[in-house]
Amino acid sequence: MKDITILAIESSCDETAAAVVVNGRQVLSNVISSQIDIHTLYGGVVPEIASRKHTERINQVIRQALEGAGKDLKDMDAIGVTYGPGLVGPLLIGVSEAKALSFAAGIPLIGVHHIEGHICANYIAAPELEPPFVCLVVSGGHTHLVLVRDYGSYEILGRTQDDAAGEAFDKVAREIGLGYPGGPKIDRVSREGDPEAIRFPRGKASGSRYDFSFSGMKSAVLNYLNTAKMKGQEVSVPDVAASFQAAVVDVLVSHAEWAMEEYGLDRFALAGGVASNSALRAAMADACQRHGAAFYCPPPVLCTDNAAMIGAAAYYDYIGGIRSGFDLNAVPNLRLGER
């Protein structure tokens, strides 16, 4: 079979990214232009600023991806682009650019679901991995426990009912003075803290047992800090960070274990920005070992928002016959499995 080469574009949040991917698994280039320095000034991603920066950088990022792959636009079999979920302003830049490229170069267009992209990052990292498997997608905007039945076929077992896990990390990090982005900072500080110093509640969602809730956990940390302040007690930032992180990891791992038990699958994958968290990786690897399941987790560069993962997802859409029209729009609340 002929190789399928895809140019992929991702701009759903604050990373402007483009990649060239062959057959969904082989990454020829993966360019990520991060705006994190700018948004750090504001303590979080400012959509209007992100949209402006995407507009300024997108052509250079795409050009770099093509040059890095040693390819021309005309060598592409398709253009894959994230069209949701995400921030509408940023999404529109990638979508508009991809449609224009598709129009002007006569190359088929494929709108890709951002979360599908995160899941498919595992196909790049582990060439042997095939569905079915269970995947936990955790990032700044998403917390989904997903049953991957087949390529392009997903069942959401559980999702967060309030904050995403990464969002909770950001908010707690801000409160204990670590700043933005919270995930990596809490991860680092936690190594010096005692994860059992404070017992924060393990948040329980009211819906499906697979659903998550992190806002209660976050409030518990804030209460702890306020109480200590009122009593004039000193607070150990490493202990708070480590204890909070332990609570989040506990919840994530226990949900994953239930899914492994119920569905009896021997493959489990992590995905999303928070999958880079070292405590989560270690705990999930242990859990998989207990359940005799193979554990998959992409390297950090494929966990963060990137376009290679979009290229992987676009490939399976491509061979599944999916094509998008020039009327493709950004869909900020796009649900997994929807088109």
Place this chain on the structure above:
Amino acid sequence: MKILAIEASGPVAACAVLDGEILSAEYSIQYKKKHSQSLVPMMDEVRRMLDLDLKGLDAVAVTAGPGSFTGLRIGAATAKGVGLALEKPLIPVPTVDSLAFNLFGTASLVCPLMDARRSQVYTGIYDLTEGFEVLVPQRAVAFSDVAEELNALGRPVIFLGDGVSPNRAAMEDLLKVPYRLAPVHLSRQRAGSLAARAAMLYEEQGEACLVSADDFRPTYLRKSQAERERGDQRDFRLI
């Protein structure tokens, strides 16, 4: 000079193809449908109707801003994508200039008013009697400032743009010069005007009016709310 013009800065999504002296196509939609859904399908329709070989284009004209932040970026990213794919330069045209060009040749002054919200308009003042003379370049101001300048100039004026209707009462109250409103077919952004103004710029300036698709970025004339508030905070601390 063969130009594809892309306009999405305001309430209209539009595209046009100008081939030398001939405006081969002009397609304009003002409807509740989003620009992101309509713009590229319109361009594709124009291509098919004209049997247009895109490689034969010399440049892509695009409204450079100001305008709706999102609309500007849809136009910008679309133009940048076409420019990248075809390796063709862009000709950015200030939005208010492009809008004023609708009324090229009129003896009155021309004053486009784009609704900029927050009680302001994006506007400029033009004398288009013989050439393209910008008396006051585009900026964001309150209509009362525009009225004052027009009164000082003391000449009849024609208003156009989607900022006209929110300011009808203010016109009645503040203006001391005769004024008229452009008819509907000339009162909004037009891709044909954008293309024609871009061609004129190229004629006057040559390659100096070209911007690479990679480098083009819209002119917003306004900071984002977050940047403004951050600036404000700093000011408070200074006090």
